[in-house]
Amino acid sequence: MRPRHGRDQDGFWRIGPVRLLAVVGVGYLIVVLALAALTADVDGGPSTGADPGPGAGVITSAPESSASAGAGEGAAGASTPASPAGRDVRVGSVENRSTPPPPSPSPSTARPSAAPPPAAPAAPPVVTTAYEAESPANGLAGTRTFTCSGCSGQKKVGYVGRDMGALQFNGVTARAGGTATVTITFVNGEGPRVGHISVNGGSPIVLTFPDTGGWSTVDSTTVTMTLRPGANSVRMFNPHGPAPDFDKITVSVR
DSSP states (O other): OOOSSEEOTTSOEEOOHHHHHHHHHHHHHHHHHHHHHHHHHHHHSOOOSSOOOTTOOEEEOSOOOOOOOOHHHHHHTOOOOOOTTTOEEETTSTTTOOOOOOOOOOOOOSOOOOOOOOOOOOOOOOEEEEEETTOTTSBOTTOEEEEOTTSGGGEEEEOBBTTSBOEEEEEEEESSOEEEEEEEEEEOSSSOEEEEEEETTOOOEEEEEOOOSSTTOEEEEEEEEEEOSEEEEEEEEOSSSBOOEEEEEEEEEO
C-alpha cells in the first residue's frame, strides 16, 4: 500500500488530494490579489509619464468612494462604476462640451434692387387762347379792317387774297409744342371761297370756306396744326383768288 503523501518507493513526491486542492486554491488567490493590485495601481496611481495631449486629461469632480473588490471581481480587472456625482469627466467629452453658438447668417449675395427712375414731369395742360384778326400785333399788309356786328370785338379783317393782302397771326404761343387744334372763325357773304393756311412759313393747308349767309354772320372750321414751343406765326392768303374775311382764330395747345 502506497502512502497518501510523501515520497513513494520510486522517489516521486506525492501529496493527498486535500492538500493538492489547498495548494491550488492558495495559488489562485495569490494570482487574483496580484492582478487586483496591479489594476488598482494602473487606474488610480499618479501618472509619472509625459504630459498627456489635449482631450486626455482628467477632471475629478468629487472624491470617489471605492469598495473592496472580491476574488471574482478582481480577476476581471474592472473597478466598481462611479456614481454620476463622482464620475471622471474627460476633457473634450460630450459631458464637458459647451453648446456651440448658432451660426451667423451669411451675407446676402443678392444685389439690392435698383431705385426706380424718377417719374417724368407731367405734361403741361392744354391752354386755349383766342387771337383777334384785327390785333395790331398781326401782319396786316394789303388788308382792310371792317366793322362786323356778329364778330368778336365787332371787327373783322378783309381784302385777303389775290391782288390784295395776307393776314398773319403773330405770337401764337405753345408752351411744349406739338399738335394744336385751331378753330378759324370767318365771314363769307357769297359762295364758297378758298383760303391757304401756312404755319411758320411751311407748306400751306388749302381750305374751302362755305357761305355764312351774310357779311356780318360768322361761321367756323377746325383744323390740326403742328406748333413749335414758343411763338409761332399763322398766315392766311390765297394766290389765286379772294379768301373770306377773318374774325379770329382759337388755338388749343400744350
